[in-house]
Amino acid sequence: MSFSAVHGTLSSLKSCQADIGTGMDIVTDVAMDLAEAQDKDVNPAIDEMRAMIVECARLDREINFFVDIVQQVTTEVVTQHPEAMFSLSAKVKEQFTERTARLSDTDLHNHPKLVAFEDSIKSSLNQASQEPAENTEDLQGDVVVSQSQVNFTCPLTQVEMVNPVKNKKCNHHYDEEAILCLIKTRHSQKKKCRCPVVGCENTDVSKSDLIPDQLLRRMIQSQKRQGKRM
Structure with missing residues (x-):
């Protein structure tokens, strides 16, 4: 071989x-x-x-x-x-x-x-x-609107996340590709990766800390669908 x-x-x-x-x-x-x-x-x-x-x-x-x-x-x-x-x-x-x-x-x-x-x-x-079953979609839309500015933007890319992941240490969210790229870059420089959220005291973000946030991803997708219908 x-x-x-x-x-x-x-x-x-x-x-x-x-x-x-x-x-x-x-x-x-x-x-x-x-x-x-x-x-x-x-x-x-x-x-x-x-x-x-x-x-x-x-x-x-x-x-x-x-x-x-x-x-x-x-x-x-x-x-x-x-x-x-x-x-x-x-x-x-x-x-x-x-x-x-x-x-x-x-x-x-x-x-x-x-x-x-x-x-x-x-x-x-x-x-x-x-939530009443018949109003679930409408109410979910309200949640999307109220949280989009807070939760939907990646602190690294400053654009809407595609595959959001949550840091289980500090509970902050990032787009998966962006945070993994940052971790790789920092580690190649022999440095720790600090959480990119301003003011966060988490100075050592690792891949094992990241958990896919499926609910947030669905909410982002729901917002996109609503935007297309408007």
């Missing part, structure tokens, strides 16, 4: 991982729709979707493990004799088995997409219980 083949495989896995993330977002959206509908059979359906999210989270973590291990092992092999390539597969399999065996339910339930799922369902159920 050549190194180019290894890199090609890892690239394919990363693409697959992105598709898994998209699928988890779709499942979360459907679950939120069910929660807002207040159907009497909603809980079993949401439980099934929660189980799907958990399995996707497990697969996502396993892909991360595999990619990290392959990159580490291949880096080690490069410095050794060419014959070491023949043991690459066995080394990867051994380390991957060890790491996945240590993956606990607690680790899975801390996955950002699963945390986002739980937060989104909770928010949707609370909103549905407080």
Whole structure:
């Protein structure tokens, strides 16, 4: 097996991982729709979707493990004799088995997409219980209008967010692409990433602090739809 083949495989896995993330977002959206509908059979359906999210989270973590291990092992092999390539597969399999065996339910339930799922369902159920079903869309529009100036603009790009994420440390929101780019830039400079919100005392933002905010994303999309109808 050549190194180019290894890199090609890892690239394919990363693409697959992105598709898994998209699928988890779709499942979360459907679950939120069910929660807002207040159907009497909603809980079993949401439980099934929660189980799907958990399995996707497990697969996502396993892909991360595999990619990290392959990159580490291949880096080690490069410095050794060419014959070491023949043991690459066995080394990867051994380390991957060890790491996945240590993956606990607690680790899975801390996955950002699963945390986002739980937060989104909770928010949707609370909103549905407080609003008459026939007025949900209108009232949601009122919420959008009242909060757009506060919550919808990314503090980095100064434009409306596309994929908002919430920092679980300071509860501030950013557009996902913008904050990840900032974190990467700061880390490449051997510096910590400070929260870009003016006045925030959070001086160390990391990728693991970010949780997708599906409810806010839906509200932004709702505002866009309303704007097109006007």
